Amino acid sequence: MTEAHTRLFWLSRPDAEAPPMHWQPLHDAMYWERPSRGPDRRPLFAPAPDWADDLQRVARAVFAADRYARRAKSFDHWTRRITLSVPVARPERWDRALASLTAVLETVTGDLWEVVFRPLHGKSVREGPLTFTDEDYAHDVALFSGGLDSLGWAAQQAALPFARALLLVTFEERNFEALQDQVYEAVRGLRRRPVRRLTQSQTVRKPRGSGIELELTTRSRGLLYAATAVHAAAAEHVPVVHLPENGQLALNPPLSAARAGACSTRSVHPWTLHHLNRVISEVAEPGSAIRVENPFATLTKGDVCAAAHDAGMSQRVLEATLSCGAPPDRRPAGPALAHCGLCYPCLVRRSGLLHAFGEDRTPYAADPWDPALPASRTGNWQALRRWLDTEWSMLDLVADAPLPPDTQPASLMEVVERGREELRALIAWAGKRTPRKAS
Incomplete structure (x- = not known):
């Protein structure tokens, strides 16, 4: 059996039944997580219903399988065939719900998935006192990464004079926990309503002595984040979960043909959310389904920066957020900075802060317009410039990923065009700072 056809088996507990021959066992012990923050030990006011437990179990199994199946060993160094058995x-x-789930997985990872469900035998003890009233539960649930978009939405909601809490779901970024804490405290500092946080780890570790190398692309982590937020919302009777992502990066149009499909992140793409909501509606108890929404689907990065500032966040706090797709601290020889300055999320971040404030004082490891940089490090910058010189049409909007039937394409076209103008302004701004080469 080749790595391209890896069969992966998830166990609810390490001491559960052994997987069939040739199947890789997966279980919660693979996650680098403190016992007090395990999937069944969370600071929620009530246990989540079975369907929400199942959704989170599926998402955790998918994420672990994603990390354990190396793309480099597949026939095209990207597409994998993954078979996954999950107890529910x-x-x-x-x-x-299998067709909808498969659509989500194939959209976000670009792989071929076969998911098999088997009965869940036995249940773990779940914490959650039952003496609270509805007024004690959260009123809103949202993902909170510590990035600009999640800060923008959290600031807007925290500024509302509600008695019930805003619950923010965070996944730790290793080496940048202090930065995430700083941004979270800025939200709490608005002091208009209670704000709570549920924090999880996203780190999968290798079995000792296994020789396994983990996959680095982790395209499925967005599903893990969303499922954890849905689980929290189901426990606290909140009907909507917000996944804030500016429309530019939610659609994430490929800058070149080589970045089509899952080569560009699709975790908050309208097509992904459409099928995720279908999964939830098909597995949830009647009347208990939760809807996942992106409140910033029609906003550019610049719009988000302005909205966060209007909600009470200073430019200094916005510049303290984490947006990088490849933080330098994760690189063996990189400087101790949170932003590389060269990846596409960093470029969009730069354009948004520049649009909102006329400057961006974020310390970056490098500038893509620096003539001293080798061409091997300016690929995103050059691809962006070529993309901005190319006409953008409705056909381009739907060529890379479909849109749900109830979508208003004109509003998405408009946000992409406005985002392109912000990026063009960044290029013009950078051009004034780039030394001209001697003729």
Whole structure:
């Protein structure tokens, strides 16, 4: 059996039944997580329903399988065939949701998935006192990465004079926990309503002595984030979960043909959210389904920066957020900075802060317009410039990924065009700072 056809088996507990021959065992012990923050030990006011437990279990299994199956060993160094067996409380419901789940997985990872559901035997003890009233539960649930977009939405919601809490779901970025804490405290500092946070780890570790090398692309982590937020919302009776992402990066149009499909992140793309909501509606108890929404789908990065500032966040706090797709601290020889300055998320961040404030004082490891940089490090900058010189059409909007039937394409076209103008302004601004080569 080749790595391209890896079969992966998830176990609810390390001491559960052994997987069949040739199947790789997966379990929660693979996650680098403190026991007090395990999937069944969370600071929620009530246990989540079985369907939400199942959704989170599926997402955790998918994420672990994603890390354990190396793309480099597949036939095209990208597309993998992954078979995954997951125990769930109601297998018949998950069988009904299989087509929608497969659509989510194939959209976000670009792989070929076969998911098999088997009955869940036994349940872990779940914390959650039952003596609280509805007024104690959160009123809103949102993902909170510590980035500009999540800060913008959290600031807007924290500024509302509500008695019930805003619950923010955070996944730790290793080496940048202090930065995430700083941004979270800025939200709490608005002091208009209670703000709570649920923090998880996203780190999968290698079995000792296994020789396994983990996959680095982790395209499925957005599903893990969303499922954890849905689980929290289901426990606290919140009907909507917000995944804030500016429209530019939610659509994430490829800068070149080589970046089509899952080669560019699709975790908050409208097509992904459409099928994720279908999964939830098909597995949830009648009347208990939760909807996942992107409140910033029609905003550019510059719009988000302005909205966060209007909600009470200073430029200094906005510049303290984390947006980088490849933080330098993760590189063996990189400087101790949170932003590389060269990846596409960093470029969009630069354009948004420049649009909102006329400057961006974020310390970056490098500037893509620096003539001293080798061409091997300016690929995103050059691809961006070529993309901005190319006409953008409605056909381009739907060529890379479909849109849900209820989508208003004109509003998405408009946000892409406005985002392109912000990026063009960044290029013009950079041109004034780039030394001209001697003729």
